[in-house]
Amino acid sequence: MITEYRTFLNPKKVYLPLTDVDSKIAKVLVEKEDRVLVGQIIAYKYNGQIKTPILSTVSGTVVGFADKIDRYSKNVDHIIIENDMLNETTELKNYRKLGAKSQPRNFVHNVTTYEGIISTAQVRNKLRDLGIDKVAVDGLYTPLKFSATTKHIVINAIFTNEPFISTDYETIIHHAEAIADGICLLGIAASTESLTVIVDKFMPAEALEELGKAIVDKNIDLVTIDVKRVKAWDYKVIKKLVKKDLSFNLLDDGVVYTTINAALMTHNAIRKGLPVTSRQVAITGDGLNINAVYDVRIGTPFTDLVNDLEGYHEVENMNLHIGSFLSGIQLDSDDFSITQTIDTINVSEYREVEEDVCIKCGDCNDICPAGILPQNIMDAELRNVNLRIVDLDTHLCVECGLCTYVCPSKINVLEWVRRAKRRVG
Amino acid sequence: MKFKTKKPPIVMNSQSTFKRLYTLHFSLLFISIAAIIIKAYTIVPEGVIYNELDQSFKVFLMLITGAFVSVIIELFYSLSEGNTSKFNSYKGFVEPINTGLLIALLLPTVTPIYVLILAVVVGVYAGKIVFGGYGYYIFNPVLVGVIFANLSFSSQLVVTGTPLMMLKEALHGGTFTLTNMTELFVGNYEALAIGSTSVILLTFVFVYLCIARVIDLRISGIFLLTVLVMSFGIGYINFYVPGNFSGVFGYTLINMISGLTLFAAVFLISEPVSSPTSRETKMIYAVVVAVLMMLVRILGAETEGIVFAVLFGNMITPFINRTVKRSNSKTLLKTSISLVIIVLFLSVFFGFILQGSLSDIFASIGGALL
Numbered sequence: 120m121i122t123e124y125r126t127f128l129n130p131k132k133v134y135l136p137l138t139d140v141d142s143k144i145a146k147v148l149v150e151k152e153d154r155v156l157v158g159q160i161i162a163y164k165y166n167g168q169i170k171t172p173i174l175s176t177v178s179g180t181v182v183g184f185a186d187k188i189d190r191y192s193k194n195v196d197h198i199i200i201e202n203d204m205l206n207e208t209t210e211l212k213n214y215r216k217l218g219a220k221s222q223p224r225n226f227v228h229n230v231t232t233y234e235g236i237i238s239t240a241q242v243r244n245k246l247r248d249l250g251i252d253k254v255a256v257d258g259l260y261t262p263l264k265f266s267a268t269t270k271h272i273v274i275n276a277i278f279t280n281e282p283f284i285s286t287d288y289e290t291i292i293h294h295a296e297a298i299a300d301g302i303c304l305l306g307i308a309a310s311t312e313s314l315t316v317i318v319d320k321f322m323p324a325e326a327l328e329e330l331g332k333a334i335v336d337k338n339i340d341l342v343t344i345d346v347k348r349v350k351a352w353d354y355k356v357i358k359k360l361v362k363k364d365l366s367f368n369l370l371d372d373g374v375v376y377t378t379i380n381a382a383l384m385t386h387n388a389i390r391k392g393l394p395v396t397s398r399q400v401a402i403t404g405d406g407l408n409i410n411a412v413y414d415v416r417i418g419t420p421f422t423d424l425v426n427d428l429e430g431y432h433e434v435e436n437m438n439l440h441i442g443s444f445l446s447g448i449q450l451d452s453d454d455f456s457i458t459q460t461i462d463t464i465n466v467s468e469y470r471e472v473e474e475d476v477c478i479k480c481g482d483c484n485d486i487c488p489a490g491i492l493p494q495n496i497m498d499a500e501l502r503n504v505n506l507r508i509v510d511l512d513t514h515l516c517v518e519c520g521l522c523t524y525v526c527p528s529k530i531n532v533l534e535w536v537r538r539a540k541r542r543v544g
Numbered sequence: 545m546k547f548k549t550k551k552p553p554i555v556m557n558s559q560s561t562f563k564r565l566y567t568l569h570f571s572l573l574f575i576s577i578a579a580i581i582i583k584a585y586t587i588v589p590e591g592v593i594y595n596e597l598d599q600s601f602k603v604f605l606m607l608i609t610g611a612f613v614s615v616i617i618e619l620f621y622s623l624s625e626g627n628t629s630k631f632n633s634y635k636g637f638v639e640p641i642n643t644g645l646l647i648a649l650l651l652p653t654v655t656p657i658y659v660l661i662l663a664v665v666v667g668v669y670a671g672k673i674v675f676g677g678y679g680y681y682i683f684n685p686v687l688v689g690v691i692f693a694n695l696s697f698s699s700q701l702v703v704t705g706t707p708l709m710m711l712k713e714a715l716h717g718g719t720f721t722l723t724n725m726t727e728l729f730v731g732n733y734e735a736l737a738i739g740s741t742s743v744i745l746l747t748f749v750f751v752y753l754c755i756a757r758v759i760d761l762r763i764s765g766i767f768l769l770t771v772l773v774m775s776f777g778i779g780y781i782n783f784y785v786p787g788n789f790s791g792v793f794g795y796t797l798i799n800m801i802s803g804l805t806l807f808a809a810v811f812l813i814s815e816p817v818s819s820p821t822s823r824e825t826k827m828i829y830a831v832v833v834a835v836l837m838m839l840v841r842i843l844g845a846e847t848e849g850i851v852f853a854v855l856f857g858n859m860i861t862p863f864i865n866r867t868v869k870r871s872n873s874k875t876l877l878k879t880s881i882s883l884v885i886i887v888l889f890l891s892v893f894f895g896f897i898l899q900g901s902l903s904d905i906f907a908s909i910g911g912a913l914l
């Protein structure tokens with residue numbers, strides 16, 4: 120249970136991974152002992168021709184480089200910056216709304232401001248320059264990548280994790296205006312009018328009211344769903360928009376699907392010129408003494424947060440899970456640092472679940488949002504019949520994990536479907 | 545700090561296979577006890593030497609034997625496999641007892657105990673263990689046992705005077721009057737199976753199991769609905785006297801509440817392992833079973849068609865499973881519409897067959913061909 124909201128914005132050191140799952144090559148622009156500022160580009164990472172900047176999230180001195188695991192459990196090079204707590208920024212450029220007044224707080228800065236109507240290209244460039252386009256978390260969420268085929272922007276205001284952890288409504292209440300503006304800016308970037316926000320039926324009235332006030336007359340659609348019933352709502356909402364089966368990568372369907380947090384970051388980037396220096400992370404699980412939602416500086420080592428939460432419980436075996444409860448990944452060590460792509464971390468006691476035989480109840484078939492038949496796919500995979508696996512449209516699986524979630528025999532159905540997918544794909 | 549890893553998800557819902565088995569177990573015990581009590585009040589046929597209490601004891605004996613034999617076989621099998629850890633707690637006994645009880649509940653009171661034992665042995669061994677145990681069999685083991693008993697020992701299992709039999713006679717020219725409705729609902733009558741009589745209890749269990757998600761309403765519900773529609777159609781064609789619906793209603797009602805219709809809906813057809821797995825195939829399966837049952841009821845030599853019908857349904861389950869590839873709204877719509885049309889058509893068709901007019905037509909065609 121999340122009991123607190125906390126901030127952790129001043130770690131002693133930040134560890135920033137130089138590469139990630141897509142961009143495997145990095146070019147470092149700074150050297151040891153260099154002084155860097157918040158928002159300064161310290162390296163570029165490359166995915167083929169695509170170049171993504173890595174920005175410093177604190178001001179301070181580069182103290183070295185180290186091999187560490189990242190949040191995907193891969194060993195990658197990290198740059199280590201010692202925080203001087205001064206929060207000095209590089210020159211920030213922002214685009215202010217006519218007549219609006221906005222000042223980035225907490226930072227020592229010099230800002231260049233452009234006023235007036237902002238163009239699609241300006242937003243896109245800005246997001247790319249500040250490295251915000253890579254802000255996707257796991258699951259169905261997409262990066263903030265826009266192209267001519269982008270038709271819909273969908274923002275999820277509810278769950279970082281269906282349906283167990285809800286977003287912190289504090290953020291929504293305090294930043295409703297900024298979020299709404301961020302959503303509009305995303306709309307400009309995609310040059311689309313189709314903006315949809317998904318909210319929970321049982322959201323606290325205050326949050327809903329603030330959000331409602333902010334998005335009224337901005338031409339944003341509000342879709343209410345009932346998170347008490349687990350059924351891949353986001354998939355259904357998006358499917359209604361695009362009117363066809365969804366691809367594994369929503370970008371292919373012309374959909375940019377992201378969170379309230381990303382909308383807020385977009386606002387900060389465009390209006391305040393700020394790079395992503397911090398993000399909301401929910402840290403939960405019975406393995407920790409305190410559960411909290413953090414506003415945490417990117418690059419903070421997870422162990423710092425654990426200390427701040429007064430450490431682990433004395434439990435023999437624990438597991439550490441990042442991302443969606445149904446489909447995230449698990450690490451065998453806590454020696455990683457927070458990146459922009461982490462939204463939840465769960466540390467809980469390791470519980471072995473005993474698998475029973477499949478009783479062919481069909482619950483997994485019923486829940487599958489993609490409308491495929493995971494039980495039958497599992498069966499085909501067990502019997503090695505490739506033709507049938509193809510026949511059953513296995514490629515439509517979006518790896519949401521709901522089939523495993525509902526299985527009364529506790530079979531990891533998703534693993535079987537994945538295996539089948541790999542076999543034929 | 546080191547962590548153990550496993551594959552996500554890290555949360556599961558609260559449903560569990562064992563919980564479902566257990567709920568079923570509970571319902572079966574409930575029905576069994578009810579059967580024993582009801583039998584103590586059922587009037588014995590004339591000309592037999594035992595009395596009501598003897599009958600009640602017989603039922604008790606049958607149920608105990610069924611459960612016991614089933615457990616013994618599974619135990620022996622585990623021993624031969626060298627792994628009896630499953631029987632360390634009551635957990636391991638639930639599933640075998642369920643099977644044993646069901647077989648006993650599906651046989652008539654007159655069944656000699658040795659027939660019952662044989663039925664359980666065949667059902668559990670040939671129907672379940674040979675395939676690899678719970679979760680792997682193709683045919684519902686209960687029905688394998690029951691059909692074995694019915695076919696091999698038909699002379700020992702003769703029951704007369706069940707409502708369905710009277711109905712069948714009525715269809716062939718005899719007279720039929722609905723006697724005592726209350727008795728019919730409580731279950732105080734001679735039937736082909738000891739557990740199948742009390743409509744009230746079965747309805748109660750049906751609702752309970754649906755809520756507990758042990759049985760799938762899409763199978764059982766559609767099955768009942770199909771039986772309802774078809775028997776109404778057939779009744780309408782055969783028993784309709786202008787201005788008087790009582791014959792039609794009587795026919796429909798008897799078909800719905802007597803025989804094994806309800807018992808099958810609760811315990812037999814939505815047994816998950818031997819039934820299909822997706823929404824659409826479940827619907828097809830339910831309709832196939834219902835249609836076959838009605839067919840046997842009106843044309844077959846047997847009065848009760850459900851055992852054959854469900855076994856046939858089990859047999860074609862792998863096939864039906866293969867027919868549906870996606871489970872989206874389009875498939876659902878297509879399936880439902882075709883099923884509705886088929887059911888309506890068949891009820892009219894069966895109705896006319898019964899009336900004899902179609903057989904005349906067939907006869908004349910046959911004559912022309914000869």
Ligand code: SF4
Pocket residue numbers: 486487488489490491493515516517518519520521522523532533536
């Ligand atoms: S097969 Fe399972 S993981 Fe894939 S889409 Fe369906 S429910 Fe989700």
Ligand code: SF4
Pocket residue numbers: 476477478479480481482483484494522525526527528529530532821
């Ligand atoms: S939910 Fe589990 S037990 Fe049920 S059909 Fe799917 S895999 Fe089998």
